[in-house]
Amino acid sequence: MTLNFAKKSLLGAALSGLVSLSAQAGTVEVLHYWTSGGEAKSAAVLKQLLEQEGHQWKDFAVAGGGGESAMTVLKSRAVSGNPPGAAQIKGLDIQEWADLGFLTELDAVADKAGWDSMLPGVVSDVMKYEGHYVAVPVNVHRVNWLWANPEIFTKAGVSVPSTWDEFFVAADKIKAAGYTPLAHGGQAWQDATVFEAVALGVGGAEFYRKAFVEHDQTTLTSPTMVKVFETFKRLRAYIDKDAAGRDWNIATAMVINDKAAMQIMGDWAKGEFAAAGQVPGKDYICVAAPGTQKGFTFNVDSFAMFEVKDDGDKQAQADLARLILEPEFQETFNLNKGSIPVRTGLPRDKFDSCAHTSMDDFVATAKSGGLVPSMAHGMSTTSAVQGVIYDVVTNYFNSDSLSAEQATERLAKAVKAAI
């Protein structure tokens, strides 16, 4: 049976090879988790561009926002020796896949298009394994945003805070005025998102990098880390008590509906404001999270390319990689998704003011060294280390009995064990 089947599919492959006119045409099977409205539209753009090149796009979409189920599917396909040509993998997971020997090199495409000069070093480092490109970045999300409701700030008579000290002063007044100062969802990843914003604001970019990228033990046990944990815990007083388990978009809705004054969340929150018909600068304000004006925590979506045998398929893969970084796709995709293009210097008149700030800060921080990978979104470390940081952070935030010193100690110990 299986033999027959194999023969048939071989025959089929041979026939389709004869039928296709271009010898170089191939198929890329693309595993992705862009299944929500705007995302699916963006994927369709890429598909169309690829088909214009004469290749075929075999869609393999696995629903589930964070891509967890997509990764499970990908692992089972890889174990059975049949991985798709391209898969949406991000952050340090790229290195893990490359280390296991699954990924193909994209240096030829990268050299020709000049990716090295196009991308900031911090971003291209994530895309490289042992100095060779194995993945293509698609977009940049900034994670350290503070979304604010200007109406509540006016009513409470305070201005949007730019440091953590100002934050606590403002939050007290907002609370006194009868609003929830900080909208938050009590899920581990949201706790971690706020925590990394606090760490960047309190400790600065150098501290952040040492702690979450290099996992330097002296930094992880330093007094600064204790201060980060203390500041982080103080936020709990400004969050309503029903936050446990709440989804991030519900928390965003609290800011939209004049219930809460602020939310610390990545720029995907902008989609919620836009969907509610709100205008940036007027109905809502976007500023860098307190103390992080000179910092930028990035979360980059990317595609990694798997080894394929057929020459045509290889060509299709290379073309897909090239197309992803070309201006046309970069613009359409990022307008749909709320992120900013990963390559700089593109026309920006179609983007909104929050995206403009994001673009300026991206370029500026890439030069100044304030551009750091997001820990909460898997850009700075492996999923194993990220997992244990999540555990310590979320447990500390929700527990009354742990002190900041104990949490610091636990964090350092857990990170050391997980490396």
Next chain:
Amino acid sequence: MSTHSGHTLPRSNPLDLLQRWIPKLVLGPTIITTLLFIYGYVIWTGVLSLTKSRFLPRYDFVRFLQYEKLMDNDRWLVASYNILIFGGLFILICLAVGVIMAILLDQKIRAEGSIRTVFLYPMALSFIVTGTAWKWILNPGLGLEKMVQDLGFTDFQFDWLVDPNMAIYTLVIAAVWQSSGFVMALFLAGLRGVDSSIVKAAQLDGASMPTIYRRIILPHLRPVFFSAFIILSHIAIKSFDLVMALTGGGPGYSTDLPATFMYVTSFSRGQIGLGSASAMMMLGAVLAILIPYLYSELRGKQHD
């Protein structure tokens, strides 16, 4: 007798050969798939738990390192403690509520059929639905607490769902709500199976109804207890969807159970070795409960 005649039948008869082979042929695939996909994978998981596999299976053996890591992992200890609380309370309360409801329903009341359906209905829902519904009911800002406060009792508080020390008990509430009707149905069937002449005889001897239930009827229902216990304990140990829907393991990781721990470590955190070790620990716990129980039950049967 029959085996003997089987041997003496002529071998050349094709129909007879077929008859002898059909059961084996029909059962064959089931036996092979069971061996492979249940026991084979149990062994594979065991092997993986001794390796340092992270992202994908990898066969670099590290002996019991993953188990040591597991024992040092605070989250795993919380999960193990939680399964004791959750499993214990869930099984006990379900059995108690089920038995009481069955006895009350056994009193030849009117509209018994429709009442039975009402109590049994939650079992028709998936745990995901139960979890989502109870998440809303127990949410202090949306459900029960707000409702009672709106009725005028402003001091009323019921915020277990968002309290890390109490959240595990909300899992028990939702699970008991879902499964006690099913236990009731099991016991009701058992009660109906008890010979009514025994009850009548006891009544003639002047025994009161509570005494009859306690001394005569319930001891008869030992096999039903056994089945209910087995079913409830496997529901408790494999509880995963309820936690995911109701609390997502939170607040923090205070409502994590071994099953959710295993899933998260193996599949979202890429630590297959550690996840396999936790799976083996779960298997060990199940065997530790089941083997003595099965043994005593089966041996008891032979003596009857």
